[in-house]
Amino acid sequence: MIRIFEPHSHMFSRVTDDYENMAAAGVRVVLEPAFWLGQPRTHVGTFIDYFDTIIGWERHRAEQFGIHHVCTMGLNPREANDDRVNDAVMEVLPRYLEKNSVVGVGEIGLDDMTTAEEKFFAAQIQLAIEHNLPILIHTPHRDKKRGFERCVDIVRDSGIAPSRVLIDHGNEETIKITRETGYLQGFSIYPHTKMSPERMVKIILEFGVADIVINSACDWGVSDPLSVPKTVALLQQAGISDADIDTLVWKNPVKFFGRDGRGSEEEWMAKPTLDWTDTFDGNSVLRGQVSDTMDKNPEAR
Amino acid sequence: MTPSPSLTFALASSLFEAQLPADRQPTWADFRAKAVDGGLGWLEVHFAATLRKIGREALTGGLIQNDQAAIIAESFRLCDLAAPLLFDAAGIANDGDAIFRLYERGDHEERRMILKALTLLPVMPVSIRLLQEAHRTNDGNIFIAAFADTDLPARALDDDDFARGILKAAFTDLSLDRILGASKRATPELSRMLLDFMSEREAAHRPVWAGSIELAAFAPCPGVLAKVTGDLWSGVDARRLAAIRAAKTLNDPRFESEFEARRQIEPHLPIRKALN
Numbered sequence: 001m002i003r004i005f006e007p008h009s010h011m012f013s014r015v016t017d018d019y020e021n022m023a024a025a026g027v028r029v030v031l032e033p034a035f036w037l038g039q040p041r042t043h044v045g046t047f048i049d050y051f052d053t054i055i056g057w058e059r060h061r062a063e064q065f066g067i068h069h070v071c072t073m074g075l076n077p078r079e080a081n082d083d084r085v086n087d088a089v090m091e092v093l094p095r096y097l098e099k100n101s102v103v104g105v106g107e108i109g110l111d112d113m114t115t116a117e118e119k120f121f122a123a124q125i126q127l128a129i130e131h132n133l134p135i136l137i138h139t140p141h142r143d144k145k146r147g148f149e150r151c152v153d154i155v156r157d158s159g160i161a162p163s164r165v166l167i168d169h170g171n172e173e174t175i176k177i178t179r180e181t182g183y184l185q186g187f188s189i190y191p192h193t194k195m196s197p198e199r200m201v202k203i204i205l206e207f208g209v210a211d212i213v214i215n216s217a218c219d220w221g222v223s224d225p226l227s228v229p230k231t232v233a234l235l236q237q238a239g240i241s242d243a244d245i246d247t248l249v250w251k252n253p254v255k256f257f258g259r260d261g262r263g264s265e266e267e268w269m270a271k272p273t274l275d276w277t278d279t280f281d282g283n284s285v286l287r288g289q290v291s292d293t294m295d296k297n298p299e300a301r
Numbered sequence: 302m303t304p305s306p307s308l309t310f311a312l313a314s315s316l317f318e319a320q321l322p323a324d325r326q327p328t329w330a331d332f333r334a335k336a337v338d339g340g341l342g343w344l345e346v347h348f349a350a351t352l353r354k355i356g357r358e359a360l361t362g363g364l365i366q367n368d369q370a371a372i373i374a375e376s377f378r379l380c381d382l383a384a385p386l387l388f389d390a391a392g393i394a395n396d397g398d399a400i401f402r403l404y405e406r407g408d409h410e411e412r413r414m415i416l417k418a419l420t421l422l423p424v425m426p427v428s429i430r431l432l433q434e435a436h437r438t439n440d441g442n443i444f445i446a447a448f449a450d451t452d453l454p455a456r457a458l459d460d461d462d463f464a465r466g467i468l469k470a471a472f473t474d475l476s477l478d479r480i481l482g483a484s485k486r487a488t489p490e491l492s493r494m495l496l497d498f499m500s501e502r503e504a505a506h507r508p509v510w511a512g513s514i515e516l517a518a519f520a521p522c523p524g525v526l527a528k529v530t531g532d533l534w535s536g537v538d539a540r541r542l543a544a545i546r547a548a549k550t551l552n553d554p555r556f557e558s559e560f561e562a563r564r565q566i567e568p569h570l571p572i573r574k575a576l577n
Contacts (some may be wrong), residue, residue, distance in 0.1 A: 052408075055408050094346045095349075098348075098350045100350075100353055100408070100410060101408075261354065278441060278442075279440050280409075280440060281438050281440050282438055282439030
């Protein structure tokens with residue numbers, strides 16, 4: 001089975017069936033980028049609790065299904081525009097950037113392309129440099145091409161090494177802008193928007209797998225946490241070799257995120273210990289089905 | 302602000318220096334120097350990195366104890382031992398508010414390191430507060446970090462809190478051997494609680510914590526002798542072994558004939574040896 005590092009999935013919004021299905025489809029690692037939560041937050045405390053959850057309970061939850069969970073931390077561009085929270089979030093970010101499951105700064109970038117977004121985007125790139133972390137860039141959904149160009153300008157001015165930049169939510173148009181930048185280029189595959197599995201296959205056939213990652217960006221909206229394995233199946237049908245697919249969905253993200261003792265191929269290839277009786281702050285994934293645990297997870301004690 | 306370190310702290314310090322791999326010495330020196338310079342502010346951001354910079358390897362050395370404290374070295378990772386040394390370097394080793402703040406803001410690994418660090422520092426109000434917190438959160442790994450392989454709970458907690466900790470150990474099947482110094486804190490009231498819990502479990506046909514009678518024997522309450530006698534014939538090896546130990550603690554001549562009878566049929570060598 002093809003091994004998969006899913007480099008962009010908001011598992012906070014997903015149910016345990018998704019974890020089970022993802023594990024069964026070959027997903028070994030999920031990366032959860034900090035983002036907004038569907039409606040504006042009004043004070044920094046809710047960010048702190050969210051950040052604590054994605055380094056805590058969510059990580060524990062993923063491990064209960066045999067999947068490693070890592071995350072990126074950041075002030076997302078949507079809420080960078082909100083003066084009720086932006087400065088305060090920037091103040092708490094440094095201490096989260098040193099946590100061991102935090103493998104990058106993100107999602108940062110541009111959404112509406114406002115002055116505030118640019119200011120906090122640039123400031124967070126500097127934080128990434130200080131903490132020796134890569135960045136995961138969210139790009140605008142509207143006026144995408146110009147948004148990509150602006151992101152590239154801001155990144156270039158920041159001084160961060162191109163090899164530490166992942167620019168996400170790309171498409172057939174934006175790859176022409178980013179192809180020569182040396183960035184890792186991300187494509188978010190959705191059922192109805194951004195990028196479809198079929199279009200992704202055409203991009204791979206044209207551009208190859210170097211410096212490209214694919215993700216589901218699954219969240220609380222209509223999205224598919226199995227987008228990556230489904231695209232893998234189409235790539236195989238299109239004649240792409242398993243070695244190239246492995247580069248696309250495993251080696252590229254592992255090399256990009258697994259550095260500085262914050263995860264590695266060796267660590268991520270070892271399955272987390274499965275024990276559904278294990279608790280996190282007194283909470284487990286069990287809902288009374290101890291025998292099911294044994295059936296579904298023969299490795300569990 | 303630097304406290305006079307406890308003897309255990311000094312032992313831990315030398316253990317850490319001896320077991321830290323040579324190639325990590327420069328990293329440690331840099332880390333420590335930054336803690337000295339940056340104090341709590343630096344530690345608040347960088348404490349989490351101790352795990353990956355200093356290392357997760359378990360120490361060796363078995364039981365380390367003196368007249369102040371006891372720990373089992375194997376339960377400590379290099380990063381756990383580095384934690385109290387970093388607190389000392391940052392000048393917060395006796396600053397309960399600072400330690401609590403680090404704990405509150407820490408992830409699970411940081412919390413585990415802090416709880417281990419407390420076992421190597423003099424008992425402070427924050428030691429008790431965080432032991433209570435570790436108990437309250439009902440998180441297996443956190444509870445073990447706080448209550449196992451150290452005598453801190455036995456040294457620091459009052460009778461009520463200690464009894465609650467023992468009952469949680471019984472509930473989560475943490476071996477009594479790992480709660481160092483427990484026998485010195487046995488009370489008839491704790492024994493009563495343990496025997497009641499045993500009876501409850503037996504009535505429900507659920508497993509019984511083997512440590513119950515072993516600990517109760519140190520401060521017997523009504524019913525202990527009968528429970529020990531019964532468990533000498535238990536079908537569960539751990540309970541039989543615990544009963545033998547309890548009988549030896551109780552040192553009651555009535556057990557001599559029971560031991561003799563048991564020797565004739567005991568199938569397991571370690572338990573047979575314990576009967577001698």
